[in-house]
Amino acid sequence: MNENRVPRRESNPPPQQQQRRSEMRVRPTGPIVPSVxxxxxxxxxxxxxxxxxxxxxxxxxxxxxxxxxxxxSQISREITIQIKPDDNLDMERALADARDLALTFSGTTGGTIIDRAATARLLEPWLGGGLDLNELPVPRLVVVTIDESNPPDFAAMRKALTETIPQAFLDDHRTWVDRLxxxxxxxxxxxxxxxxxxxxxxxxxxxxxxxxxxxxxxxxxxxxxxxxxxxxxxxxxxxxxxxxxxxxxxxxxxxxxxxxxxxxxxxxxxxxxxxxxxxxxxxxxxxxxxxxxxxxxxxxxxxxxxxxxxxxxxxxxxxxxxxxxxxxxxxxxxxxxx
Structure with a gap:
């Protein structure tokens, strides 16, 4: 026997069988649940x-x-001082005194007097244009800005305003804030x-x-x-x-x-x-x-x-x-x- 005999090489499968095996390997599996x-x-x-x-x-x-x-937040940042007109009252001086008095309290940051033109614009939607405030008993306003984190003592401010200017009324907007x-x-x-x-x-x-x-x-x-x-x-x-x-x-x-x-x-x-x-x-x-x-x-x-x-x-x-x-x-x- 020839011990150095070369082993017989197995023949390759036909091309059609190789292609079929390749398709079987890469063919994706369908979903169990219909996707559409x-x-x-x-x-x-x-x-x-x-x-x-x-x-x-x-x-x-x-x-x-x-x-x-x-x-x-906008309402709680301001308070309003309302001064009613009176025959013996100097309105402009009373407005300035009310603003200065309010600014003496800790917790206030600024004060603004609403002038006649601004007051007329506020009343225009209800009373119409061309208002003469001298002929109407329209109250005048002072808007005071306050520190929300450290508000002033409203009771003491209201008492001081009443003693100094009896026609003044302090509105701290608490009622409006509560309603809001x-x-x-x-x-x-x-x-x-x-x-x-x-x-x-x-x-x-x-x-x-x-x-x-x-x-x-x-x-x-x-x-x-x-x-x-x-x-x-x-x-x-x-x-x-x-x-x-x-x-x-x-x-x-x-x-x-x-x-x-x-x-x-x-x-x-x-x-x-x-x-x-x-x-x-x-x-x-x-x-x-x-x-x-x-x-x-x-x-x-x-x-x-x-x-x-x-x-x-x-x-x-x-x-x-x-x-x-x-x-x-x-x-x-x-x-x-x-």
Whole structure:
């Protein structure tokens, strides 16, 4: 025997067989849950609408709260001294004395006498133009700015003004501030209640829409479970599917709400000093919601995505549990209908 015989080289497989093996290696596996169907599109639209409404309500509440706080801050920074006219009173001197007396108290930062022209402009919306204040018993005002963190003693200031100028009356705006605080609190509570209702409706809608979408794929769950797939594996596949749907829908709704606030703010900045903008600003303030409002919109998007994913998982687990109950009951031959 020839010990130095060269070993025989195995022949290569035919080219067609090599190509078939290559295709088998690179062929991607299809998703367990159909990625595109009618129920998925409907659920995405529902999530987008409810996300838009929730984000719009949250932004509105934030805007109203910011406007109310601004009003409260502006009112609480000033006090007003009102001097009624009298035949034996030198009004200009009384105004100057009242301002100087108020500035002697600690906590005051400045004082301004409202002149005749400014007083006439204040009364013009009610009494019309061309007013002659000498013919009308119109009180004159002194506006005193105060330090909000260290306000003056209003009782002592009121007593000193009354003793010096009997016609003077100090208005510290406490009544208006209390009313404004009550109004702001009521508005915030109403807005929060609306937000809770919208969010509750969104929760219920997402739950029922998710269950409806899963009921159409119940046969997939049954087949996978019958061939030995674990419940956690099936639930994870459905979670991925509904997470993608919820992120797309919630992201679209949140982006549309943020874009609406941005466009409203841009419109307001471009139409200043017009009657429409002045009325809108007087009622609602500025349409800017700030970074906290946009963070709230992002938070709603995340909550909706997590809620939809959790609902899908719980629904799949419950479906598999019901299938196991049917299989464990030999007396039942019917198939459970969800």
């Amino acid at each position: 169907n009618v129920s998925g599109h409907a659920l995405m639209c529902v999530i987008a609408i409810m996300s838009f409404l929730g984000c719009l309500t949250l932004g509105g509440v934030s805007m109203v709260r910011a406007t109310a706080q601004s009003w409260q 605080v009550a109004m702001a609190s009521t508005t915030t509570m109403i807005g929060t209640g609306v937000l809770v209702l919208v969010f509750s409706a969104m929760v219920l809608t997402v739950v029922f829409a998710t269950r409806g979408a899963l009921s159409g794929n119940r046969h997939i769950v049954e087949v996978l479970h019958f061939v030995g797939a674990e419940a956690s594996f099936v639930a994870a596949e459905f979670q991925k599917h509904f997470l993608r749907i919820s992120l797309k829908g919630a992201g679209a709704g949140g982006l549309l709400a943020a874009l609406s606030f941005a466009l409203a703010s841009f419109w307001q900045s471009q139409t200043l000093a017009t009657p429409e903008t002045d009325q809108a600003t007087a009622l609602f303030g500025t349409f800017a919601i700030g970074y906290t409002g946009y963070l709230g919109i992002f938070g709603i998007i995340v909550v909706i995505a997590l809620l939809t994913t959790l609902t899908a998982r719980l629904t799949v687990m419950r479906t598999i549990y019901e299938i196991d109950l049917i299989r464990s009951d030999p007396g039942r031959t019917d198939t459970f209908q969800g």
